[in-house]
Amino acid sequence: MTWFTYLLRLGDDALIMAQRLSEWVGRAPVLEEDMALANIALDQLGQARLLLSYAGEVEGAGRDEDALAYFRSDREFLNCQLVELPNGDFAQTIVKLLCFGVYQDLLYQRLAASADERLAAIAAKARKETAYHVDHARLWTLRLGDGTPESHRRMRQALEEVWPYTHELFEDDEVTDELAADGRAVRPGELRQPWRATVESLLREATLEPPTEDWAPTGGRRGIHTETLSYLLAQMQSVRRAYPTATRW
Amino acid sequence: MSEQGARIRKVVAAVPDPELPVLTIAELGILRGVEITDDGGVTITVTPTYSGCPALETIRRDVVDAARAAGAERVEVRTVLNPPWSTDWISEPARRKLRAAGIAPPGPAAGTAVALRLSVRCPRCGSVDTEQLSRFGPTACKALWRCHTCQEPFEHIKAF
Secondary structure, eight states: HHHHHHHHHHHHHHHHHHHHHTTTTTSSSSHHHHHHHHHHHHHHHHHHHHHHHHHHHHTSSOOHHHHHHOOOGGOOOOOOHHHHSOSHHHHHHHHHHHHHHHHHHHHHHTTTTTTTHHEEEEHHHHHHHHHHHHHHHHHHHHHHSSSSSHHHHHHHHHHHHGGGGGGGGOOOHHHHHHHHTTSSOOOOGGGHHHHHHHHHHHHHHHTOOOSHHHHHHOOOGGOOOOOHHHHHHHHHHHHHHHHHTTOOO | OOHHHHHHHHHTTTTTSSSTTTHHHHTTTOOOEEETTTOEEEEEOOOSTTTTTTTTHHHHHHHHHHHHHTOOOEEEEEESSSSSSOOGGGGGHHHHHHHTTTTOOOOOSSSSSOOOOOOOTTTTTTOOOOOEEEEOOSSSSSSEEETTTTEEEEEEEEOO
C-alpha cells in the first residue's frame, strides 16, 4: 500500500496543479501567457496520467487513471496543500509555480535514478518539462520582483501567502522512509536545502526576500486539505460523475 | 522478412504526425519500432514528445489503421518513455522539410555543459536577426518567433 500511496501523492500533485493552472485559460494577462500556462498545465496533466495509471495498476483493484481522478473524494486526495491554493492574482500564480516547480524539478531529478524502472522513466521524461516550467517562473519572478513598485508589492504579498505551504513539501513520514530505504523514493527532507538555495538566490536576484514570519500548515499527504480543494474537485469531477457510464464524449 | 512485413513497416513509418504533418512519425523520432512475429502479429512502439502530448492518442489510432490497411490482422501499440524523446532525434532531411514549411528546426538539445542561447534562424529568409515572441506556442513542442529582416512571424521547435 505504501507504493500506491506514494504514486498517488506524486500523481495528485501534478493533477491538481494542472487543474488550477487551466483556470487561467482565457484569462491570462496576455495571449502568450495564456498559452504558456495552458502548456504547463498540459505537461502536468500528462505527468498525472502516467503516475495515476501506474498507481491504479499497483493497487490492483481495477481503478484506472480516470477512476482515480474522478471518483475519489477530497479526503482521498494526497496532494500537497500548496498546489490546491487558489490562483489569486498573477503574482501568486507565479510564486506557486516557482516554489512548486523547483521542488518538483529537484524531486524528478532524483527519482530519475529510482530503483523502480517505471517511475524512473516517468521522472526522466517529466524532468525535461519541469526544467522549462522553472525557467518560465524564474523569468516572471525577475520581471515582477524587480519591476514596478506595484508588481514588487504583489510579489511580496504572494510570497507571504504561499511560503507557509512550502514546508509541507519537505516532510518525511513512514511512507517515504520505507520507500527511500529500498531506493524507490526520495526522502523529501533531503530536497529542502537545495530547494532553499535555488529559490532564495532567485528571490534575491529579483530584489525579494524570503518571508521570515512563518507558520506551517500540513496534512495534504494524509488527505487533510484546505476548503478550496473541495470546490476544485466539484468542478473537475461533476460532469464525469453525472454520466459515470459514458464512454464517448 | 516477408513482403507484407516490409509493406507494413513502410506504411507505419510513413504515418504523418497530426500536429506537424510535414513530418512522418519516423522522421520526428517518435516511432521506436515495428515488430512483426512469425504468426503475423504486429507490435508498434511509440514514444510521446511531451508527457501530455494530446496527439499521441491520434497517432496510436493512425498507426493501427495504417498497419491494418497494409494487411496486418493483430496490431498492438506500446508506449515507451525510456529513453525520453529528444529533438536531437529529428533527422537532417526532416529539418530541411521543417524549414521548407516555415518552421525553424531545433538547435542541439544535449551535450552542451553551458546553456547556450543562440539566435534562431528565420526559416523564410535565413536571417539570424530574430526575436522570441512567446516561449510557448500552439503545441507543446513549439515557441513563437519573429524575424526582423523579413518581418514574418514563425514557429520554432524548442530544443528538448
